[in-house]
Amino acid sequence: xxxxxxxxxxxxxxxxxxxxxxxxxxxxxxxxxxxxxxxxxxxxxxxxxxxxxxxxxxxxxxxxxxxxxxxxxxxxxxxxxxxxxxxxxxxxxxxxxxxxxxxxxxxxxxxxxxxxxxxxxxxxxxxxxxxxxxxxxxxxxxxxxxxxxxxxxxxxxxxxxxxxxxxxxxxxxxxxxxxxxxxxxxxxxxxxxxxxxxxxxxxxxxxxxxxxxxxxxxxxxxxxxxxxxxxxxxxxxxxxxxxxxxxxxxxxxxxxxxxxxxxxxxxxxxxxxxxxxxxxxxxxxxxxxxxxxxxxxxxxxxxxxxxxxxxxxxxxxxxxxxxxxxxxxxxxxxxxxxxxxxxxxxxxxxxxxxx
Numbered sequence: 001x002x003x004x005x006x007x008x009x010x011x012x013x014x015x016x017x018x019x020x021x022x023x024x025x026x027x028x029x030x031x032x033x034x035x036x037x038x039x040x041x042x043x044x045x046x047x048x049x050x051x052x053x054x055x056x057x058x059x060x061x062x063x064x065x066x067x068x069x070x071x072x073x074x075x076x077x078x079x080x081x082x083x084x085x086x087x088x089x090x091x092x093x094x095x096x097x098x099x100x101x102x103x104x105x106x107x108x109x110x111x112x113x114x115x116x117x118x119x120x121x122x123x124x125x126x127x128x129x130x131x132x133x134x135x136x137x138x139x140x141x142x143x144x145x146x147x148x149x150x151x152x153x154x155x156x157x158x159x160x161x162x163x164x165x166x167x168x169x170x171x172x173x174x175x176x177x178x179x180x181x182x183x184x185x186x187x188x189x190x191x192x193x194x195x196x197x198x199x200x201x202x203x204x205x206x207x208x209x210x211x212x213x214x215x216x217x218x219x220x221x222x223x224x225x226x227x228x229x230x231x232x233x234x235x236x237x238x239x240x241x242x243x244x245x246x247x248x249x250x251x252x253x254x255x256x257x258x259x260x261x262x263x264x265x266x267x268x269x270x271x272x273x274x275x276x277x278x279x280x281x282x283x284x285x286x287x288x289x290x291x292x293x294x295x296x297x298x299x300x301x302x303x304x305x306x307x308x309x310x311x312x313x314x315x316x317x318x319x320x321x322x323x324x325x326x327x328x329x330x331x332x333x334x335x336x337x338x339x340x341x342x343x344x345x346x347x348x349x350x351x352x353x354x355x
Contacts (some may be wrong), residue, residue, distance in 0.1 A: 006322060009322060010322050010329065013322070013323075013324060013327065013329050014054065014329035014332070014333060015053070015054060017329060017330045017333040017334075018054045018057045018058060018333050019057060021057065021058055021061035021333065021337045022057060022060055022061040022064055023061070023064055023065070026064050026067075027060065027064045030064060030067070030068065030069050030070055031069075031070060031071065031072065032069050032070075032071060033071055034071070035068075035069040035070050035071040036069070036084055036085055037063060037068050037069065037070045037071070037084070037085045037086075037087065038070070038071050038072075038073050038081060038084050038085070038086050038087070039056070039059055039060055039063060039070055039071070039072045039073065039087050039088070040073055040078075040086060040087070040088035040089075041056040041059075041060070041072050041073065041074050042056065042074070042091055042093040042094070043074035052089065052091040052092070052093050054333075055089040055091075055336075055340075056089055058333070058336060058337050058340055059087060059088075059089060059340060059344075060072060061337060062337065062340050062341045062344050062345075063087065063344070065341060066341075066344070066345060066348065068348075076096060078109055078112075078113060079112070079116070081113060081116065081118055082116045082117050082118065083116075083117040083118065084118050084119075085118070085119045085120075085121070085348075086110075086113055086118050086119070086120045086121070087121050087344060087347075088110075088120075088121075088122075089299065090103070090106060090122075090127055090130045090131075090298075090299045091106075094106045094109065100174065100202070100203075100204060101132065101173070101174060102131075102174060103127065103128060103129075103130045103131050103132040103135075103174060104128060104132060104135070106127055106130070107124045107125075107127050107128035108124075110122075110123070110124035110127060111124040121344060121347040122274065122298055122299070123274075125272065126272075126273055126274065126298040127298060127299070129271070129273070129276075129296060129297065129298050130297055130298055130299055131174050131175060131176050131297065132173070132174060133171055133172070133173050133174070133175070133207055133295070134152055134173045134205050134207065136295065136296065137150045137152065137207065138152075139271065140293065143270045143271065144270075145267050145270060145271075145293050146290055146291065146292050146293060147292060147293045147294065148169075148209045148210040148211075148212055148292055148294065149209070149210040150207065150208070150209045150210070151164065151207075151208045151209075152205050152206070152207055152208075153205065153206040153208065154204070154205055154206075155206075156191075156194045156195060156206065159190070159194065159206050159208065160187075162208075164208055166184060166185055166186045166187065166189075166190070167183055167184060167185045167186075167211050167240075168183075168184060168208055168209060168210060168211050169181060169182065169183055169184075169208070169209040169210075169211050170182045170184055170190070170193060170194070170206065170207065170208055170209075171207040171209060172199070172202060172203055172207070173203055173204070173205050173207060174202075176297075183211065183240055194206060211240065212281055212283055212292065213283060213284050213285075214240075214281045214282065214283065214284070214285055215234060215235045215237075215238075215285060216232055216233065216234045216235065216281070216282075216285050217232065217233055217279050217280060217281040217294065218230065218231075218232045218233075218256075218257070218279070218280045218281070218291075219231055219232075219233065219277065219278070219279055219303070220264050220277075220278045220279075220280060221275070221276075221277050221278075221300065221302060221339070222264060222265060222268040222273070222275060222276050222278065223274070223275040223339065223342055223343055223346070224274065224275070224342070224346050225265055225268070225269070226265075227261065227264060227265070228339065228342070229302055229305075229335075229339070230253070230256050231251050231252060231253045231303060231305075232251070232252045232255060233249040233250070233251055233252075234249055234250045234251075234252070235249050236249070236250060249316065250314065250315065251303065251308075251315040251316075253305045253306075253307075257287045257291075260280075260287075260291050263290075263291060264278065264280070264291070267293060267296075271296065273296075273298055274298075274343060274346060274347065275298065275339075275343050276296045276297065276298055276300075277296065277297050277299075277300030277302070278293060278295070278296045279293070279294040279295050279296075280292065280293055280294065281294055301332075301336070302332070302335050302336060302339060303315075303319075303332075303335075304328070304331035304332050304334065304335035305331075305335075306318060306328070306331060
């Protein structure tokens, strides 16, 4: 209960900073039912606690700052819209029918809206990469993007017949951050995981992946053929574990392998993404070898730059602190808003040049 209260008080602090990203007086001047720009927003109260409400408020703030008349639509009758510009955030809450492949379902809805003459941002072919690992790895194979050796199976029996070498990683097809990633050391570990009720209910495929010898990865955020943010995360343990800051990894915002800059940009072009958050690693952490793309997402939560030199806490500890002044939450909201503003400004500029 204490952790629950702490986490949600911290979320309310972040919500305070999020609400400040909107010029609400200007919003009411610009808001119109007949506006060409429509912001899809989920109205459920639970969205406040599902990482959906904050991005939607930020998106409203972005459109208001751009000075564009807008309509905020909180319903679910999406088929009524024709010849509009629709902006939205990826969200589980769009998946009212509880499809397992919620990313493909959301992409399908956006594809239908595009068919009806709407301009949709992000595009349907971008959002389909959101938390959709089966599609993502097949796309990597199609485009020749180097990634860990990956096999996709449609049954546990097929997985067993493959006689794969252990240890390896099992990834859930629809998951984010370090969730849904499991290290299995042997066949017994694999059987216990893959025949378990939870895994079988949540997955129709089994994604088995080579376990790299790595203790460090690099997050590269690309927007408009430019790397706008990068940081490496280092696992301090000798044993493999996810490199997310929640697992205690150190963060370095300075060091960057310049020789691979163009390589990263080329991969983004291959995927035809306006923006993407990429995780790269190197076998044996050898930066002279070709980078290996672990994952990519068209929508992501950035870690804001922060120097912990001389501090009595790590970046991960700062991220968890319940602070108001000089807090991770305030820095995160600012960083996220700035990135989203650049992204949607780019969408609209691209649109105007085509006319």
